[in-house]
Amino acid sequence: MPLADIIREEIERDGPLPFSRFMELALYHPGLGYYRRGSAVFGREGDFYTNAQLQPVFGRLVAQQIDRWRQELGAPAEFCVVELGAGRGETAEVARRCLPGVRWTAIEMGCPWPDEPVVGVVFSNEFFDALPVDSVERRSGGWVERRVGRRGEGFDWVLGGEVQPRAGLPDCPAGNRIESCERAMEQLERIDRLLQRGFVLSIDYGYTHGEIATAGKFPQGSLMAYKNHRADPDVLLEPGERDITAHVNFTALIERGKELGWETLGFSPQQEFLARAGAGDNFAYALGADTEDAAARLRMQLKTLLFGMGETFRVLLQRKG
Secondary structure, X not given: OOHHHHHHHHHHHHOOEEHHHHHHHHHHOOOOOOOOOOOOOEOOOOOEOOHHHOOOHXXXXXXXXXXXXXXXXXXXXXXXXXXXXXXXXXXHHHHHXXXXXXXEEEEOOOOOOOOOOEEEEEEEEOOHHHOOOEEEEEEOOEEEEEEEEEEOOEEEEEEEEEEOOOOOOOOOOOOOXXXXXXXXXXXXXXXXXXXXXXXXXXXXXXXXXXXHHHHOOOOEOOOEEEEOOEEEOOOOOOOOOOEEEOOEEHHHHHHHHHHOOOEEEEEEEHHXXXXXXXXXXXXXXXXXXXXXXXXXXXXXXXXHHHHHHHHOOEEEEEEEO
């Protein structure tokens, strides 16, 4: 049965769906969701590129920085890296070669997490932007939920009741829309239970509350669908056939981290983070190659990481203990 039919049946049975449910089915339905259908979604043959496709440079730089944090923690024997949303495992593959002896646990959405608390680093690259979110609209009296209903054989937005999101939302005028981030807050709390002592490194694209309030970003929300390397704001089309993302509410991540007792060590563009990671040896390790052709490819990877994606993606570093 096509995924659209499954969603239509659920709407007929339960009424208009929270967008988080629609997004969960569209991305993670077993066998039919975008990330579960078994076809290529990354790189030239897929729908988009990520940092993880720019290997080995990205993995080498991340590994160099993680090794510094390992030394800062006293190089404990139990040091571990837990990677959330590991995808095809490109970063883990490179980092394991760079950090022999360091345990690297890669976790995909829906997979079990380690049972015992860990000392080390919880690392994610484009993990939070793919978590299901709810869409809300600002009204004079507060926030109103936007749900997904039927329109013929397709889907359309319908207004639900008033809601009070648990996580903080930016201040914006009546009529503006944004996404609540309850799932992201749940994941932070899960990380807090997992991490006994160490660092939380989150790389993603997103915004701060100040950018919404003062710069007027995303007046209609940040939801976006991707297919064939093209972006489309209509996220209700072709469920299961396209990626759906929402920009990350970094202010909410920072504030919830503080509530959990974490220290915010840095929030910067990816460009600055990777430049610091490679500054110690002037990128010699990241760009090490056996041939000039290979070295040229690595230099191009670094350029893209710093000046392409590096200006779009942001890095949040937090510490516990």
